[in-house]
Amino acid sequence: MNTAAVQERTNYLNESYGLKSWLLTKDHKRIAVLYFITISVFFAMGGVFASLIRTELLTPPGDLVSSETYNKLFTMHGVIMVFFFLIPSVPATMGNFFLPIMIGARDLAFPRINLLSWYLLIVGGALAIFAMVAGGVDTGWTFYTPYSTTYSNSYVIATALGIFVAGFSSILTGLNFIVTVHRMRAPGMTWFRMPLFVWANYATGVIQVLGTPVIAVTLVLVFCERVFHIGIFDPALGGDPVLFQHLFWFYSHPAVYIMVLPAMGVISELVSTFSRKPVFGYGFVAFSSMAIAVIGFLVWGHHLFVSGQSLYAGLVFSFLSYFVAIPSAIKVFNWTATLYKGSISYATPMLYAFGFIGLFTIGGLTGLFVASLGMDVHVTDTYFVIAHFHYVMVGGTIMAYLGGVHYWWPKMTGRMYPEGWAKLSALIVFIGFNLTFFPQFILGYLGMPRRYHAYPDEFQVLHVLSTAGASVLAVGYLMPAIYLFWSLRYGEVAGANPWGAPGLEWQTASPPPTHNFDKIPVVTQEAYDFSKVAGEVIEVG
Amino acid sequence: MGTRLPLFPEQASTISAEVDHLLYFLMAVSIFFTLLIFGAIFYFAIKYRRRSEQELPHSVHTGWTLEIVWSVIPFGLTMIMFGWGASIFFRESRPPDNAMQIYAVGKQWMWKLQHMEGQREINELHIPINRPVKLLMTSEDVIHSFYVPDFRTKQDVVPGRYTTTWFEATKPGKYHLFCAEYCGTNHSGMIGWVYAMEPQKYQEWLNGGAAGSLSAAGGALFEDLACNNCHKPDGNGRGPSLVGVFGSTVKLAGGGTVRADEGYIRESILNPAAKVVEGYMADMPTFQGLITEENVVQLIEYIKSLGPRPGQGQPGQAAPAIAGSIPSNR
Known part of the structure; x- marks a missing residue:
């Protein structure tokens, strides 16, 4: 069809061929593609585990798989989805691809380190997969001690080592982003002209660099206790099991923001482009990302309200947790206000953005429930918490991820995705998601504990609804996998700027040339200035 | 398939209704904001839908007033949530002085409960209604969590130390007891029942057990x-x-x-x-x-x-200041 037209120009895809040209590339765009392929595989694995979990939970007794297998399934679902999909998701793919282009740079600051960080994810992932194939791990993705250090007879060390190695991938990506934003902005690209996607990834980089070493140290301590029986967490060896929870959540709560901040950055881009307006309250949205990055480090203790930590620690952590809610609320209000008097397109990425705002709102509001001490005592470790964080992680991050993939797909591949199918899949994802996870709020308040292989009969109706929703959701996720692949060959040729968007990434060819720009752009306008999108639009209203 | 579709757990303890009232408040706030956001998105998306591919809207200038309003109002609401939740938590964390005490020991994968009078139970707990019951709990192996949804109480049971929880059942009945902290293979089998009984029935049950105290x-x-x-x-x-x-x-x-x-x-x-x-x-x-x-x-x-010694109760008094003890040479 239009193959010839796409390949007329030299771009990052056709500049060289062969496996070696990919595996040794230092081009941030090619590395982003490597990440896309890698984390898509991980997402599919995590999804298969989730499907098996939901199928087991169709009936109250544990009858499809054994308890041991069930425990391994939810552990591996969590480990794969958190450490090998959600944490790299937006930054390693779209961040890698677009952060340099959006600030007018030719690459990230450290291209070799960028490639190294991909290899680290591969090595970490290989270790985790080895652990699964060898026999699996059954500690839950939270690795609570002393179960993980003393009692579990599964592949804890291999899994922990995999997460340890993958953590360095995350640290290096964050470091690379921070340095790039500081040092490599194009002339005229001041801090407050940067797209909000860049701000969000910058804030994320700060968390990755400051937080991830703590989980690395914690896993080393688990290793020391499990292998050398050095008493750190197990009281039988003189350790303190709750210390582990403090260390674990000191990273893993900020990690929630590693997962959701870049997604928020994507939403800022989508809302602006498809309303043809600058994001309302640009400065507030930018600073709210930084505020979340900072305050996010002060709230870890809200995971420990019933752990036996002191009453007053509980009070302080509950109080601080409400502070982190405000910047998130500010973002939601500003995105909504951006729509006001806009020119709103219903293109697929915007449908995902609407989905994100709605689901993240519910995820965020239910966060207020679990931050409230008296409420959390009842709902912690129940399906209420499962529903809450899936609304944020799946309803939030994955909706934004899919929205971003559709938005930037024409730029990355030079081809459009099929709009009709994409709209249908966005709708199916939204319906399937809510059917899967909304019943879990009710289940949780009723008292259904998480990580239960078998459960009392009265919870069955809600579990059946949830499983039905998961089936719908699976269809919604499979469709893009098929039509995006199809579009690589048969999609309409996109052109440089199919959305009429003002960002620098739309001012270069699709797909971009290897060095991103033929000439380094000089930036003379604010972010999201649609008036300068040449000749494509006229003023109305 | 189970035919029952309960939407709310029973209110079976003194704290249950308080937690539910907090839930209603949180739900009211959440529904309000969800409707506000969803409504605004739908309204704007339809009213300002793109009518021509060429249109360019005027940009709307950001004002500080709006930003401050939608930061301060939610913050005020969250402070109500904080205070309300904290006050319930204070009550949950402090057993009344007159509470009767029962010991609970968690182990993979069962609950062992011991009454002062000597009765021992496994995966069952009998308690009287209208009387605060305090549990002093520990674990023999990994962390467990003692959770009775109908009482809205939950407390982790941690090896190497005692944790406490308390509740006062308000109506007789049979209530789920769950382990809420993942504890290994048979975690979902570490469940049982709490039987709340009329005081005289409880007394009869106590007398039925012959064990010494x-x-x-x-x-x-x-x-x-x-x-x-x-x-x-x-x-x-x-x-x-x-x-x-x-x-x-x-x-x-x-x-x-x-x-x-x-x-x-x-x-x-x-x-x-x-x-x-x-x-x-x-x-x-x-x-x-x-x-x-x-x-x-x-x-x-x-x-x-072993009871109080005569003259005991002076703060700071060394309990075992006793003649004839071996002097420490440390």
Whole structure:
């Protein structure tokens, strides 16, 4: 069809061929593609585990798989989805691809380190997969001690080592982003002209660099206790099991923001482009990302309200947790206000953005429930918490991820995705998601504990609804996998700027040339200035 | 398939209704904001839909007023949530003084409960209604969590220390008891029932069990383990007298004091060198691995039963200041 037209120009895809040209590339765009392929595989694995979990939970007794297998399934679902999909998701793919282009740079600051960080994810992932194939791990993705250090007879060390190695991938990506934003902005690209996607990834980089070493140290301590029986967490060896929870959540709560901040950055881009307006309250949205990055480090203790930590620690952590809610609320209000008097397109990425705002709102509001001490005592470790964080992680991050993939797909591949199918899949994802996870709020308040292989009969109706929703959701996720692949060959040729968007990434060819720009752009306008999108639009209203 | 579709758990304890009222408030706020956001998105998306591919809207200038309004109002609301939740938590964390005490020990994968009167139960707990019940809990292996949804109470049960929870059942019935902290293979089998009973029924149930009291069992154990060789009641042993020690303030070797509660006594049995009483040597052997958590509980109750010594109750008074003890040479 239009193959010839796409390949007329030299771009990052056709500049060289062969496996070696990919595996040794230092081009941030090619590395982003490597990440896309890698984390898509991980997402599919995590999804298969989730499907098996939901199928087991169709009936109250544990009858499809054994308890041991069930425990391994939810552990591996969590480990794969958190450490090998959600944490790299937006930054390693779209961040890698677009952060340099959006600030007018030719690459990230450290291209070799960028490639190294991909290899680290591969090595970490290989270790985790080895652990699964060898026999699996059954500690839950939270690795609570002393179960993980003393009692579990599964592949804890291999899994922990995999997460340890993958953590360095995350640290290096964050470091690379921070340095790039500081040092490599194009002339005229001041801090407050940067797209909000860049701000969000910058804030994320700060968390990755400051937080991830703590989980690395914690896993080393688990290793020391499990292998050398050095008493750190197990009281039988003189350790303190709750210390582990403090260390674990000191990273893993900020990690929630590693997962959701870049997604928020994507939403800022989508809302602006498809309303043809600058994001309302640009400065507030930018600073709210930084505020979340900072305050996010002060709230870890809200995971420990019933752990036996002191009453007053509980009070302080509950109080601080409400502070982190405000910047998130500010973002939601500003995105909504951006729509006001806009020119709103219903293109697929915007449908995902609407989905994100709605689901993240519910995820965020239910966060207020679990931050409230008296409420959390009842709902912690129940399906209420499962529903809450899936609304944020799946309803939030994955909706934004899919929205971003559709938005930037024409730029990355030079081809459009099929709009009709994409709209249908966005709708199916939204319906399937809510059917899967909304019943879990009710289940949780009723008292259904998480990580239960078998459960009392009265919870069955809600579990059946949830499983039905998961089936719908699976269809919604499979469709893009098929039509995006199809579009690589048969999609309409996109052109440089199919959305009429003002960002620098739309001012270069699709797909971009290897060095991103033929000439380094000089930036003379604010972010999201649609008036300068040449000749494509006229003023109305 | 189960035909029941409950949407709310029963309100079976004094705290249940309070937690539910907080839930209603949180739900009201959430529904309001969800409708506000969803409504605004739908309204704007339809009203300002793109009518021509060429249109360019005027940009709307950002004002500080709006930003401040939609930061301050939600913040005020969250502070109500914080205060309300905290006040419930305070009540949940502080058992009333008149609460009856029951010991709970979690182990993979069962709950063992011991009443003061000596009744022992596994995966079942019988309690009277209209009377606060305090659980003093520990684990023999990994972390568990004692969760009764109909009471809205949950507390992790942690190895190596005691944690407490309390509740006051308000209506007779049979309520789920779950382990809420993942504890290994058969975690979902670590469940049971709490039977809340009319007080006289509870008394009948208590009388049905023939076992001797906890403290009597502890007394026998105290002799079997030869604790009495050193901990003589008159204080003329290698260890301090334990008469009246419970609840007192103990002076420690090397300075400092500790309140002799259940946690301290448990630690002194399992890890005697951790806090040595002033004037004594750290020469007691550990009983870690030799006795079970249930044995520890029996010993604690025996020590409690040794009653107050005459003249006890002066703050700062060293409990075992007894002549004839071996002087410490540390």
